[in-house]
Amino acid sequence: MATNLSDNSVLHLNEVIVAMVPWPEHGHLNLLFYLARIIASQNIPVHFLCLAARNQDLKKRLQGGLQTSVENLGNSNIHFNDLLVHSSPTETKDVFLERLGETICKTCHELSTNTKRLVMIHDCLMISYIGDHLHLMSNFKCYAFHPTSAFTRYSSLRQTIHIVDEDHDEMIQQLGEEFPTVESTFGPNMAEYVGKELKWKHNSGDIINSCRELEGNFIDSLAKAKENTPLWAFGPFNMLPESLDSLSISGNKKTSHKCLDFLDKQDVNSVIFVSFGTTTTLPQEQVKELALGLEQSNHKFLWVVRESDRRVDMENSEERHEKIELPEGFEERVEGRGMVVRSWAPQLEILGHLSTGGFLSHCGWNSSMESISMGVPMAAMPMTVDQPYHTLLVTHVWKIGVSVWSWARRKEIVPATAIEKAVKTLMGTPEGEETRQRVVELRNKIKKSVSHGGLAHKEMESFISYITNN
Structure with missing residues (x-):
């Protein structure tokens, strides 16, 4: 209109x-x-x-x-x-x-x-x-x-x-x-x-x-x-x-993505969505620690695993992929509780789903704004450029999320124990519930502002x- x-x-x-x-x-x-x-x-x-x-x-x-x-x-x-x-x-x-x-x-x-x-x-x-x-x-x-x-x-x-x-x-x-x-x-x-x-x-x-x-x-x-x-x-x-x-805008709604079928079967606010955007590639060692942290948290999760790539031709979008290796037996052990997606996934629809109760993210600005607009609290794990600044907004200014790892220790691999702790805090503690309430309040203010x-x-x-x- x-x-x-x-x-x-x-x-x-x-x-x-x-x-x-x-x-x-x-x-x-x-x-x-x-x-x-x-x-x-x-x-x-x-x-x-x-x-x-x-x-x-x-x-x-x-x-x-x-x-x-x-x-x-x-x-x-x-x-x-x-x-x-x-x-x-x-x-x-x-x-x-x-x-x-x-x-x-x-x-x-x-x-x-x-x-x-x-x-x-x-x-x-x-x-x-x-x-x-x-x-x-x-x-x-x-x-x-x-x-x-x-x-x-x-x-x-x-x-x-x-x-x-x-x-x-x-x-x-x-x-x-x-x-x-x-x-x-x-x-x-x-x-x-x-x-x-x-x-x-x-x-x-x-x-x-x-x-x-x-x-x-x-x-x-x-x-x-x-x-x-x-x-x-x-x-x-x-x-x-x-x-x-x-x-x-995420795509053709006539065809439902398989991850949405997974979310449809879960309880309200029971799943943590895990994604690090389209340009962040995690090293293999970090992928292993992330997998173990999610497994040890015992919480339900939906993880979009982006294969590492090397851009060859910006015009034709040709890429050389190197398959990300998850820990042996990981997907079998978390079957029914966790889902791994190795292709594109409709992020806005995932964040807007009633079953999604948290977002483990690198805190890129797109992802941060989308998470807030859907009323989903965040576990912040920044990598580079503007992401650490957004992490401060999420954890220090707005108080709508938790920090996974100290920025002062950014050169270290984030251990599974830190990821496990952040997921448990966000998804299963009073502190996590308070962040959820604050982000919902913030979303409602923004909805009024953009109307x-x-x-x-x-x-x-x-x-x-x-x-x-x-």
């Missing part, structure tokens, strides 16, 4: 085209696909510029069970521009991305000839690859999408430029070695990236998949630190009415109005 904008805004809707420029990895492009559907629902043409194989996957999400209501949901306003950029075995990733950026800008130039204003919404990681080619256009505005939390962005910014903030300093002092540094998370090049971002002359505004009910203070601090740049926070995207039924008339929904309307009038 489209939002009622002012008459002045409506006059400009057909004069604007939006070009979505994702980072070509699934976890990143999924969020911009949500945003594309939100904007398209406002009767604005949206072009999704991505590698052909990725676009093919996204097209499938608009099929199947959604056919009866496509026109009402704005999907007819989404256009897929397939970018054909092939890589060679000897080519570095940076060289490939440079050529991808050049192709993106050429496509945007073609789109700009058919509109009075082209609005480019790009993943912030694409700045390095599109900046040199934007001179081809004059009638465009760029908005950076940041696929992480306001807390992560602000904390990283403070570690690279001088910002006076006594409250933040107090948190850092209180947490000591548990507070992540950019060196321990993003690596030594983060300062260079932040400097490039701050100096980038084409940025007309920033968007984050968050909301004030979750990160009000950090959003305000981030906006103050970048006072000359508009900032919008109106997530979780998957909960906004314009982004469609949050479960349907029509809510704070996050109004911020979304503000963004739509801004890009169609400025």
